[in-house]
Amino acid sequence: MTPQDIQARLKTKFGDAIGDLVITPDAAKPTPKYYENFFTISPKVWREAAEYLKFDRELLFDGLMCVTGLDDKVKLTAVYNLYSYIHRHRITVKVEVTRDEPKMPSAQPVWMHADWMEREAYDLLGIVFEGHRDLRRVLLPEDWIGHPLRKDYVEPAEYRGIMTWRENLLGKLPGESYDPKTPIGGNQ
Amino acid sequence: MTTALKTEEITLNMGPQHPSTHGVIRFILKTDGEIIYECVPDVGYLHRSIEKIGEKVEWQSFIPYTDRVDYLASMNSNWAYSLAVERLAGIEVPRRAEFLRVIVGELGRITSHLIGAGALALDIGAATPFTHAIRDREMVNDLFERICGARLTFSFVYPGGVAYDAPPGWIEDVLEFCDYFEPRIEQFNALITYNKIFVKRLAGVAVIDTETAIDYGLVGPNLRASGFRFDLRRDEPYSVYPELDFDVPVGRGEVGVLGDCWDRFKCRVDEMKESLKIVRQACRMLPTDSAHKAKVKKILKPPKGEVYVRSESARGEMGFYLISDGTQNSVRTKIRTGSFSAMGVFPKVARGMMIADLIAVIASLDIVAPEIDR
């Protein structure tokens, strides 16, 4: 099925919760199959939509390839790249949440692959997936504060007593006029 | 006697430093000494925030970072990223470069499988197949050193082509390596693959059927071992793979159950044979009249858009999700690796098996830690 058909099929089922199909501008010369065509799904219907995507006879997206978290300074997005091993078609779905309340239903009960993938999105971007059976940090230590891949992330000055920056040693060389107070590391 | 024997559960830490977790991974096991009741993997010891770095460096400068994502199949990681950037920026790759990419990609796959299969044998206790595998890998390392100067992390495949052309005599040496290596695979098989003790250790351990594999996102030889013949080189072909002729080996449940550790091991060994076929064809079909890289602007600024491209790396599907907003840095670089997904299957598969079997499972899923943590 083409991405247009997939989007139309979901629109008939879920109505306004499905956004319009956005086709990546024609910069490259790929075959239409590899266009990254995506549409948004509202978090309110995401859980049902996920099940529909997986179990509907025409769609049968049994392979969740990748879950990516995005941050474009305004909102957070979770991008789901889906692939059907049976029908051999693919689609990309985006679910957008606000920065104040980054909660959305989890797709983990539908695709087990989302278990670790969503944990990573939570870890690095702070999107909270409700209904996930075990949402905790996967790549960073459990007591890390902050979500690094956000655009407004400021690295904490120290972690468990270890400084994350060090002073610039260049200033200590004789004859150097470098300002020793400029630290190395941290956020510049 | 009606009272049951009181046994205590101990929490074992198969810690970050351990000879047979392939890299720095930690498993927290609840066992009674031998049988595992619960296995929780704890990753993140090798997290280098490569994805955040991807937002700070330019598009071509990111290639050395992709090397370190999967250092055993470094060529394939470079290639996956280059495919994604080329699709974003609309770069067309000359034919000679495509064939050179195929040659080094498949040779890289051979080296990765040599270590993967050899490390599995080493963890099971046989030290010799590993050293034989390393010995053969040295040949490929020498070939790679001649073409790009490095032995482990190559940074050879760039968006637009490959970094250097093949030096004179290189192709003949590649063909000579293929002739040298093919009987060695049979020797490897004769030594370890059908060894009775080896088979008994691996047959029927951690059976993962196709449905579970797809649900948990397993890819590559892990998925093919359950009998499902899916290979990105054949089903979603990229580069010049449509012109090459090769088989896709799947697990057949020859000894034990379909989808067990032995099938994954055998899949990798068979894939090496197929890669040799591909390398021979590519060497023969290598065109001499096109360049080895395309003309790409120094400051590459792909137009706005996003792309998710996946290619068949040694560990399965390596996918790059890149978003560009027209500048020279990417907005988001997301790397999807096969080992990360394979970690998710441990709590399900490791229940009820012995610690020795857990070692076999870790090695048979061919996990490299940097792929998990990036």
Add this chain to the structure above:
Amino acid sequence: MFELAQYVVDKDFWPLSGLGVLGVSILLMIAVSVFLMHGFFMPIAGVMTFVERKIAGWTQARIGPNRVGPFGLFVILADGIKLILKEDIIPAAADRPLFKMAPYAVLGGAFMTMVIIPLGPNLIPVDLDLGILVYIAAGSFVTMGIVMSGWSSNNKWSTLGGARSVAQIISYEIPVGMALLPAVILTGSLSFQSMVLAQGWAPWQWTMFHNPGLFIATFVYFVAALAEINRTPFDIPEAESELVSGYNTEYSGMRFGMFFVAEFGNVVVISWITVLVFMGGWHFPGEQALVQNWFGGTWPTLVGALESGKAVQFGLFNLIGHATLMAKTVPLIILIVLLRWTLPRVRIDQLMDISWKYLTPMGMGATVMTAAYMIWPGWGPFPEGAGSGMALPRDMGPMRVWSFLLPVAFMAFCVGHALMASRYPWKPGRPSKIKPAEATS
């Protein structure tokens, strides 16, 4: 020892004779044990490490040590010096007395077994009447050492290694005993020297080919003894890739070296015992002629040879015997090393299976078969039936052709099948000379 001391006192070797028989005998015991220990057993264990590393290298398509000294032989010395010079680290929370004692227990157990083994017609430090029992008991000493080291390291992985090792060694004591039992029944004595004296130099005079039960018992003993000394494929307690070296993880320096030396000493010991008990020991063709010509028909003893002035012939006689023994032992040692570097490791439950379900019944069957063979009228050493008197050394009974040819034919068949009919039949020539099938284009 006392006879020799008496001889020394009688002959008035100044200044030794002044000490009296007791003094001289104590001195002799010390001298012999020092010489044996430091001049023979330890170097053998050391050379064994070199043999292992060289053969490991050749199996793995590389050269073993070849820089230190001629052909790399000094690497033994270098290894020993390195281990001694290392810092002795004891974990803070470890149980110090046990931690320190454990290597000695293991080392002691390994070397205790060496003093009862006859290395030549007269080269036996002490010929105990209970030789086999002492051997088995000393082997259990090692278990104690391993479990002490595992427990006292205060490390869950080491404890696991120690626990596994206890289970393994205790399980394999039984096949070891069961396999040695037929030979004991046959020769009527637990002493090693008597068992050797009951055999002859020709293969059909060996215990191994006496009856099919003993043939099975040879292999049962070999496999079970491999498991006793924690050698691959049974090296679970020290499984490097699973337990990071298991019970000797926390040991460093010479304490670790002692575990090492004990293991290699054990390899040599079990090879010796296999050869002595089952494969004819130190007998060499023509020894009866030599005994006749040199010593006038009576078996030589040290004091007798010294008194009759035949010390040189005595030494030569023992040397030839010892050389024969080593010639038969060295292939076994090489086999053990090759097994280590070729075969993967079995799992602990598979290990238990092998011991209890396969080796023990086979050993029992061998015992029963030997016993039946012994008392069956007309077959064994008692042609008139059991109870007709025993005198040592004993005749093993008339040679039964089939009893020798059947096992030989079986072994030839196994070798032939492995070479020709298995999945990967052997093709002469090096692998790179074997051309692959035509490559598909």
